[in-house]
Structures are given as C-alpha cells and as structure tokens.
Amino acid sequence: MSNGASATDSQPRQGAGGVSRALERLRGNPMVALLIAGAATVAIVVALLMWASSPDYRVLYSNLSEADGGRIISELDSRGVPYRFSQGGQALLVPGQQVHTLRLQLAEQGLPQGGNVGLELMQDQAFGISQFAEQINYQRGLEGELARSMESLGPVERARVHLALAKDSVFVRDREPAKASVVLTLQPGRTIGEGQVSSIVHMVSSSVPDLAADAVTVVDQNGKLLTRSEGNGLGLDGTQLEYIAEVERSYQRRIESILAPILGMRNVKAQVTADIDFAQREETAERYGPNQAPNEAAVRSHQSRLTWRGDEELAGGIPGALSNTPPGIAASPVEAPADAEGEAAADADDEANDNAGTDASLDRDHVVNYEVDRTVSHVQYRRGEVERLSAAVVINYRETTDENGESQAVPLSDEELSQLERLVRQAMGFSEARGDEIALVNSPFAVDEREAEPLEWWQRPEIQQLALSAGRYLLIGLAILLLYLLILRPFIKRATATPAPAPQQPAPTVSARVGDDEEREDEREEEDDADSTYAKPRRRRKATAYEQNLHELREMAQEDPRMVAMIVRGWMNKNE
Numbered sequence: 001m002s003n004g005a006s007a008t009d010s011q012p013r014q015g016a017g018g019v020s021r022a023l024e025r026l027r028g029n030p031m032v033a034l035l036i037a038g039a040a041t042v043a044i045v046v047a048l049l050m051w052a053s054s055p056d057y058r059v060l061y062s063n064l065s066e067a068d069g070g071r072i073i074s075e076l077d078s079r080g081v082p083y084r085f086s087q088g089g090q091a092l093l094v095p096g097q098q099v100h101t102l103r104l105q106l107a108e109q110g111l112p113q114g115g116n117v118g119l120e121l122m123q124d125q126a127f128g129i130s131q132f133a134e135q136i137n138y139q140r141g142l143e144g145e146l147a148r149s150m151e152s153l154g155p156v157e158r159a160r161v162h163l164a165l166a167k168d169s170v171f172v173r174d175r176e177p178a179k180a181s182v183v184l185t186l187q188p189g190r191t192i193g194e195g196q197v198s199s200i201v202h203m204v205s206s207s208v209p210d211l212a213a214d215a216v217t218v219v220d221q222n223g224k225l226l227t228r229s230e231g232n233g234l235g236l237d238g239t240q241l242e243y244i245a246e247v248e249r250s251y252q253r254r255i256e257s258i259l260a261p262i263l264g265m266r267n268v269k270a271q272v273t274a275d276i277d278f279a280q281r282e283e284t285a286e287r288y289g290p291n292q293a294p295n296e297a298a299v300r301s302h303q304s305r306l307t308w309r310g311d312e313e314l315a316g317g318i319p320g321a322l323s324n325t326p327p328g329i330a331a332s333p334v335e336a337p338a339d340a341e342g343e344a345a346a347d348a349d350d351e352a353n354d355n356a357g358t359d360a361s362l363d364r365d366h367v368v369n370y371e372v373d374r375t376v377s378h379v380q381y382r383r384g385e386v387e388r389l390s391a392a393v394v395i396n397y398r399e400t401t402d403e404n405g406e407s408q409a410v411p412l413s414d415e416e417l418s419q420l421e422r423l424v425r426q427a428m429g430f431s432e433a434r435g436d437e438i439a440l441v442n443s444p445f446a447v448d449e450r451e452a453e454p455l456e457w458w459q460r461p462e463i464q465q466l467a468l469s470a471g472r473y474l475l476i477g478l479a480i481l482l483l484y485l486l487i488l489r490p491f492i493k494r495a496t497a498t499p500a501p502a503p504q505q506p507a508p509t510v511s512a513r514v515g516d517d518e519e520r521e522d523e524r525e526e527e528d529d530a531d532s533t534y535a536k537p538r539r540r541r542k543a544t545a546y547e548q549n550l551h552e553l554r555e556m557a558q559e560d561p562r563m564v565a566m567i568v569r570g571w572m573n574k575n576e
Helices: 002-028 030-052 066-079 096-108 131-151 194-207 238-263 338-357 414-428 461-496 507-530 535-559 561-575
Strands: 057-062 091-095 156-164 179-186 216-220 268-277 282-288 299-309 361-370 374-380 385-395 398-401 407-410 437-442
Touching: 030 461, 057 066, 057 096, 066 091, 066 096, 091 096, 131 156, 131 179, 131 194, 179 194, 194 216, 194 238, 238 268, 238 385, 238 414, 385 414, 414 437, 535 561
Parallel strands: 179 216, 385 437
Antiparallel strands: 057 091, 156 179, 268 385, 282 374, 299 361, 398 407
C-alpha cells in the first residue's frame, strides 16, 4: 500500500516538476521573451495608429423613425460604411468625410422617406372608390405636399399640416371657409423669424382654395403660437420690422464705408434711425386757376343776339343792292362827328321828342365764354417711404507721434469735422425739408483689452487644430521609440549575444566535465522526449553542444595523445 501511495504521489510531483522545468526552460530561452516583446510592441503600435487615424463621426440623420432608421442602416451595411449611434440614440453618426456623399446617395434611394405622404397617394386608388374616400386621399396628399415644402426650409426639421377644407353650399349662411393648422418641429438650437412664419402662412393660403391668410395658425413643438393677427401690438408685422432694420443698416454701411478710408474701420461708428411710413393712402385733388387776361385765355363759346322792336321793319326782300340799302335815318348822336356836337345833341332831342309816342327798340346781346383753368390730380403714396432720418456718428481721436516718438491721441480740427459732416450728409442723402438730423461727435474710444493685443500665431484656432493633429502622430512615434529602446533592444541584444568560450582545463577535469555533460545531455534528452513541445529546439541545442565538445576533444587528442589514452583507459577500467 505504501509503495502504491508513493507511486501515486510521485506522479503529481513529476507533473509539477515538469511544468516548473518547462517554465525554467522558457525563462532561460531568450528567443521566447523576444517574440513576446515584439508581439506586444506591434499590438501597441497598431492600436496607436488606429486611434490616430480614427475618423471624426458626424450626424447623418437625427430623430429618424424606426422604419427609416432600419432602411438606412441596411443600406449602410450593404455599402460597408461604419456607423454609430449617439448616446441618446436620437442621431445616426457616420465618418465626417462621407456625410454629404451618403446623403446624396441615400436621397437617390428615396431615404429617408419620412412620415408624410404626398399626392402619390392618388396614383394607386382602388376601382370604385367612394367620393368621400377620394376626397380624404386628396386632403392627405395636399397636407403631405405642404409638409414636405416646409421641411425644405433650413430651421424646420419636421412639419405637420392639418387642413379643414371649405364646404360649399347654395346658401350663404351654410358656407364654411377653409382653415389650416401647422405644427413645426425646429432644428435643435434654431429659431424661426416672423418673416419666415409669414411666408409659410402665405404658402399655405395660396395652396388651398378659399383659405385666407388669417385662418392659418402656426405652432412650434413647444406649443408656442408663431402667428399673430395683430402683429406686435404696434401695427407692424415681422416683414415691416425687418425692412426698417435693413434700411437702417444700409444707411449705416454707407456712412461707415465713406469714412473708413479716411479714418479707418475701427475709428468710426455710426447708427441711423429711420422713420418709415407704412400707411397706404390715395389722394385726388381738383384745382381751379385764377382768371386770365382776355387775349391770353382760350375762347370756349361766342354768342351774339340782335333784337328790333318798332313800327318800321328792317331791311328785307330779295338780297341785292336795293334791298340792302338802309333808309334815310338821321345820324345817331354817338356816331356824329366831334365838331358837330351841338347839332347832334339838338337833333337827338328832336328825334326823342318825335319818337316819344312810338314803341320801337333795338336790343343787342354779345356773350363770350372762356375756358376755365382746372387741374385734377390723383396721387397714390408708396408704402414704406422714408419720412425722416437721424444719424449719430462717433469718430475716434487721431493717433500721432510726438517729438519723443511716443504716440498720443489728438482730436480732429473743426475744419476736418465739417468736411466729414458734409461727406455724411451726401452719403445718407440729407434732406432739410424732410427734417433729417445729424450728430457728429469726435471722442476717444475706450480700448478693449481683448482687441488691443492681436492673437499670437500659436493662439489661432487653425494652428491649434494642426498642432493637435500633428501631436497624435508625434505621440505615436515617441511611443514606438520608447518601446524599441526599453523592450525590444535589450531582448535583441540578449538573443544575439555570442557565448564566451569555455576556459581550457586539465585532462581529468575535462574528462569529468565531458562525462557530466553526457549525463546532463541524457537527462535533457529524457526530459525533451517527455515534453514534445520543446523537443526540437532542445535537440538542436544538444547537437550544437555535442559538436563543440567533440571539437575540443579532437584538439586535445592532437595536442596530447597520451592524456587522451589515459582517459580512455580510465573509462574502460570504470566499466569493468
């Protein structure tokens, strides 16, 4: 029993001893350590290169529906494009240099399709569809087309449109106008202006029959009402406010651009306030001019009338010399010559006395109508006309150098300021009749410390980005150099080092060493046979040691044959 137990205990001991001997042989072999160090170095270098050359991922699409996300991922897998998801899973990330190319390629495939269905819904209608279903499909298609148009705007990410189409009726009281509601989901960090909201409202009202712009309501994703029927409470909408700001910026740029070549862009600041009239007025006026002289006025009509009342008839009968001869009547006092005034007066008195009992009279009417000077004007005033401008211009002191070479700020002279004011007047189109005003002030500017000192070359963002990119590869090179100097180089030296030659010893000592070497080689051979993994390297090393020992013995036999003979005789006596 004791022999069996000892044999059983010896087997684990022999196994443990074999493992320990194998580990010792691995430690003693410099090539194994060199291979492990080389593999670790290559792995580290590859990992660093992959880290340095890893692409910068950017957003391809965000807030995709599950259906669109699955189609896009399948397309990316088929193209072999790497992708990632953001932390919240709301965005799909791809390498930055492929973003625009992938968007165009996916758009060619119709991706993402989105949740809006356009008028293509009308193409695949079933035969015998009811009029109600056809009307519903048309309404859905119209809503989808409007939503697609809104999503093409920059700030809008998604849009949804609800339409209540107009209902016609033969009775006016039963007619219902069209109405529309729009829900906009804006891009993160983006806002939409009142002008853009007005354009959306007009686009919807122009696309739907019998839909007024006041009946369109626009709401964002936060429930904020974007449309206002009364503007901002001042009677102005967003378009008018933008127009005022643009007019003021235009005059401001004119003033600064005309003064910048003289003073420098940093030495002049201007602000312009414009009063603009957005009222729409029409005026009709009718004016009559004063009477003119008769010889200058145009005659409109000329009428003359002659009436005779009396016993005697006027000239009559057949036209001719006799009928046209007037009767012999005394001359009138008015037509009498001036030298016979007395006789004419006496004859007039006699004639008046003679005709006192008669009923004869002669009436003559002469009417001339002249044209009346009348002016009719119809004036329609333009909306957005500038009523008044007010400009405020501040000019910095001029930098000069004194006798000591130091720079100092000096105010401008009155003559220079007057010249600059005239330039400002010409640039803004100054009008005294309109009531424009200009205030030009010469004052030193406060120095901003951030703007006083320009950035150094190493503080520029592009230089920092370039240095960051170069630093990655420099770090990789430094890591490779350290790995070579600290790990690979010592192992390479240890593996390639030549063993020192063994010192020559006396014959008995050499023979004993040779015998011991042979015994050790036998033991190593048994161990190598037990360990098949390292059998071949051990055999090669054993053959090398045997050849070296054999070479030494041959040299000893040639130098001292008698000693070799004594060694061989001692071996023979030992075996006996």
